[in-house]
Amino acid sequence: MADQPSNWLNKLGNLLVPSSSQPKTNPVATVSNTRILNELVASFQDSVPRESVGKSMLFNAHFLIILHPDTYEARQNAFPVIVNEAVNAFTTFIESEKTNYERVVPVAANWFFKFGGGREFGGEPVTPTDVKVVGALTGILPGNDPTQSPDRIHVTRRVKQTNRFEKVDIDPNTFQHIDFREPGAFVVKFAFSTPAPITPRPPAGAPATRHAPGLPRSLGAGLAQINHYIAELNKEDSYLMRDREIVVARKEPDNQHFPNYLLLESAYVSNPHARIRYNDEMHAFQIASFSRNETRVNEQLIPRSEPASPQWYALPDQAQILLNSMVTLTFQRHD
Structure with a gap:
């Protein structure tokens, strides 16, 4: 009988403090910053052979x-580092x-990253251990790309059943359960180390040129001046083209992040409407x-092409560009 209090106390102690012999429950796994980074890199690398055409890398x-x-909430402070x-x-x-490719020809002009929190995506639950990356050539969010039908968005994502990235169409309503916050949005300008074009040496006695036939002048001084007139608003303004390539688009909140967008406040401008670039090889x-609407250069109609496969046409050093018969751009190359 003398042992009974001791046994009773031992049993009570085991209830309050589990003994080391009892199995321990594993803590819930969490998503690391490296895991998010690896998912982003995997999504990008998968897209290169999928989207590239011939010798052009997309x-x-x-x-x-x-x-x-x-x-x-746990990882948001690390988002800028993950993006970098x-x-x-x-x-x-x-x-x-x-x-493997002769040319790097991305459809977009910047890297764009947007982080969001949600408990459900595409009919599947999002658990604390999930990282779902949705990738696209450009303009994922609804309304960014008029070439996409209004009820479907063309993206690439990893399919859970196969664990492979696949091209899928997503209903824009799929995103309505995701809380996309502005602090989770990042835009990074492309910085590819492309080789400079080779400039042939002029023959002896040839007159000196004012500058090499590369870029017309420094990016800071501007490659070209684009004056624009919006007929519906009777409004004029000007834009200094400092980037080798710019996008002409309708002025909307989703476009405010992009530094190389010429944004026009007109319902007659598509989103995007056109791209203008300086071709280093042609020096032009x-x-x-x-756009599904007209784009004319000096009264000549420019045929429409897809953003993923742009068809480029010569743009004279001085030109008038007419968008949908309502917005006039006056293009002037800088010497």
Whole structure:
């Protein structure tokens, strides 16, 4: 009988403090910053062979990263570093693939990343251990690309059943359960180390030129001046083209992040409407139109092409560009 109090106390102690012999429950796994980075890099690398055409390298430049709300809160301070590491990894991969491609021709003009928290995506639950990356050439969010039908968005994502990235169409309503916050949005300008064009040496006695036939002048001084007139508003303004390539688009909140967008406040301008670039090999400007409405250069109609496969046309050093018969751009190359 003397042992009974001791046994009773031992049993009570085991209830309050589990003995070391009892199995321990494993803590819930969490998503690390490296895991998010690896998912981004995998999504990008998969897109290169999928999107590239012939000797032209194409790839996803827009990414949505969907996390469980708890994971989002735990990792949001690391998002800028993750984005920076992802861009470095993307650039390294592009450099390593240049032996397989002659040209790097992305559809977008910047890397775009948007993080969001949600408990459900596409009919599937989002758990604290999930990282869902949705990638696209450009313009993932609804309304960014008029070439897409209004009820479907063309993206690449990893399918859970196969664990492989596949091209799928997503209903824009799929995103309505995701909380995309502005602090989770990042835009990074492309910085590819493309070789400078070779300039032939002029023959002896030839007159000296004012500058090499590369870029017309420094980016800071502007490559060209574009004055624009919006008929419906009777409004004039000007734009200094400092980037080798710019996008002409309708002025909307989703476009405010992009530094190389010429935004026009007109319902007659598509989103995007056109791209203008300086071709280093030809030492000349070119234009491509993506609008279902007319784009004319000096009264000549520019046929429409797809953003993923732009058809480039010569843009004279002085030109009038007419968008949908309502917006006039006066293009002037700088010497």
